[in-house]
Amino acid sequence: MHELSVVMGIIKIAEDYAIAAGAHSVDEVELDIGTLSGIDMDSMDFAWKQAKKGTMLNDSVKKINSITAKAKCLDCNAEFPIKNYYDACPVCGEHLINIICGKELKVRSLLVS
Amino acid sequence: MCATCGCGSDGKTTYFLVDKDLSHIRDHNHSHPHSHDHPHDQGHTHPQPNEKKIIDVEMDVLYQNNLLAERNRGYFDAKNILALNLVSSPGSGKTSLLEKTLTDLKAELCFAVIEGDQQTNNDADRIFATGTKVTQINTGKGCHLDAHMILHATRGLKPADNSVLFIENVGNLVCPAMFDLGEKERVVIISVTEGDDKPLKYPDMFHSSTLCIINKIDLLPYVPFDIEKVKANAKKVNHKLEIIEVSCTTGEGLPIWYQWLKSKVLQPEPAI
Ligand SMILES: Nc1nc2c(ncn2[C@@H]2O[C@H](COP(=O)(O)OP(=O)(O)O)[C@@H](O)[C@H]2O)c(=O)[nH]1
Ligand SMILES: [Mg+2]
Ligand SMILES: [Zn+2]
Ligand SMILES: [Zn+2]
Ligand SMILES: [Zn+2]
Ligand SMILES: [Zn+2]
Numbered sequence: 001m002h003e004l005s006v007v008m009g010i011i012k013i014a015e016d017y018a019i020a021a022g023a024h025s026v027d028e029v030e031l032d033i034g035t036l037s038g039i040d041m042d043s044m045d046f047a048w049k050q051a052k053k054g055t056m057l058n059d060s061v062k063k064i065n066s067i068t069a070k071a072k073c074l075d076c077n078a079e080f081p082i083k084n085y086y087d088a089c090p091v092c093g094e095h096l097i098n099i100i101c102g103k104e105l106k107v108r109s110l111l112v113s
Numbered sequence: 114m115c116a117t118c119g120c121g122s123d124g125k126t127t128y129f130l131v132d133k134d135l136s137h138i139r140d141h142n143h144s145h146p147h148s149h150d151h152p153h154d155q156g157h158t159h160p161q162p163n164e165k166k167i168i169d170v171e172m173d174v175l176y177q178n179n180l181l182a183e184r185n186r187g188y189f190d191a192k193n194i195l196a197l198n199l200v201s202s203p204g205s206g207k208t209s210l211l212e213k214t215l216t217d218l219k220a221e222l223c224f225a226v227i228e229g230d231q232q233t234n235n236d237a238d239r240i241f242a243t244g245t246k247v248t249q250i251n252t253g254k255g256c257h258l259d260a261h262m263i264l265h266a267t268r269g270l271k272p273a274d275n276s277v278l279f280i281e282n283v284g285n286l287v288c289p290a291m292f293d294l295g296e297k298e299r300v301v302i303i304s305v306t307e308g309d310d311k312p313l314k315y316p317d318m319f320h321s322s323t324l325c326i327i328n329k330i331d332l333l334p335y336v337p338f339d340i341e342k343v344k345a346n347a348k349k350v351n352h353k354l355e356i357i358e359v360s361c362t363t364g365e366g367l368p369i370w371y372q373w374l375k376s377k378v379l380q381p382e383p384a385i
Contacts, residue, residue, distance in 0.1 A: 005257075005259075005292075006291075010174055013170065031174075036317075038287075084316060086313055086346070095348065106170075106171065106173050106174060107170045108171060109171075110170055111166070111167055112167075113164060
């Protein structure tokens with residue numbers, strides 16, 4: 001779905017930084033992607049292959065650091081990993097939880113030449 | 114440009130401010146004389162050919178959109194405009210809710226509307242018929258509005274100070290969740306003809322919204338829709354979500370929505 005927009009955003013950031021560093025190609029893009037970032041990895045792979053063609057990222061590989069989402073229960077303060085927003089606290093069974101991490105969608109670093 | 118669904122395919126987005134004469138639509142298709150690029154303050158060292166170099170970036174992929182969204186938000190704040198982003202699947206009743214609201218509250222509040230659709234001006238025409246200022250954005254293949262589009266649409270529309278600006282997003286419960294437009298409130302609408310597991314299927318949208326409107330409750334006797342279950346599911350995804358049940362057809366529940374809306378309108382601060 002929106003993964004193409006996301007990939008275009010990544011390419012834009014990578015090219016801007018690579019050009020500023022005087023590089024002529026981006027060899028690797030390191031990304032932080034949280035498991036609750038809303039990114040579907042298959043769509044992302046597909047969009048990535050299509051969109052990087054003819055850009056400085058043409059021969060680039062992406063390295064993904066997957067960040068497991070965690071939440072904190074507002075009732076009992078337990079911290080636990082979650083798969084979905086609607087998961088209940090494994091300690092007390094409540095749904096009053098706050099997401100601590102897992103929504104990341106970041107370009108962490110680039111390898112350029 | 115568009116591989117999967119065309120999100121981000123730019124250059125195909127068009128803007129129409131619906132004019133006094135309905136048959137005469139003014140084209141607000143902007144060329145881009147300005148750029149919203151951020152300045153680069155990285156050092157300009159030039160690596161030797163074939164020299165490899167690691168660059169630390171640490172930048173949010175949606176940085177550009179988020180920056181423009183904050184810019185829109187600042188504009189809305191400065192003019193005391195209450196901006197609401199309306200999201201739903203196609204056909205849940207976003208435009209119907211707006212038609213009712215604009216008609217019923219026109220004596221009390223000042224409104225402006227931005228309509229987002231892939232094609233056609235039908236929704237903008239429906240809004241215009243209520244006597245409200247409206248700009249239609251056609252996204253072409255794009256399946257969501259983004260902050261950049263709102264920036265341009267707002268410039269053409271020029272919503273009045275202290276007004277309420279409704280932004281009807283493209284009918285889609287997936288990608289609009291990721292794109293902050295600079296709105297104050299995000300309102301997700303579902304209708305009783307949809308499944309009661311919708312909040313669980315589209316959790317990002319329900320998690321990022323502040324209000325959920327359940328529409329078409331006049332049809333409850335005819336459909337297998339468990340309203341208590343959908344409310345429980347929505348609350349599981351987002352315990353802060355407020356929920357209002359309405360029917361745009363019979364008007365049931367609309368006063369509660371109007372009350373909610375008016376409670377969000379801030380009185381302008383007196384000039385000192
Ligand atoms: N029965 C019933 N139909 C409704 C209600 N609200 C909207 N509709 C119908 O649902 C259809 C889609 O509504 P529309 O406002 O265009 O949905 P949008 O795509 O979300 O903007 C139209 O045929 C409306 O007449 C309602 O409360 N009850
Ligand atoms: Mg509509
Ligand atoms: Zn999409
Ligand atoms: Zn707990
Ligand atoms: Zn622009
Ligand atoms: Zn989209």
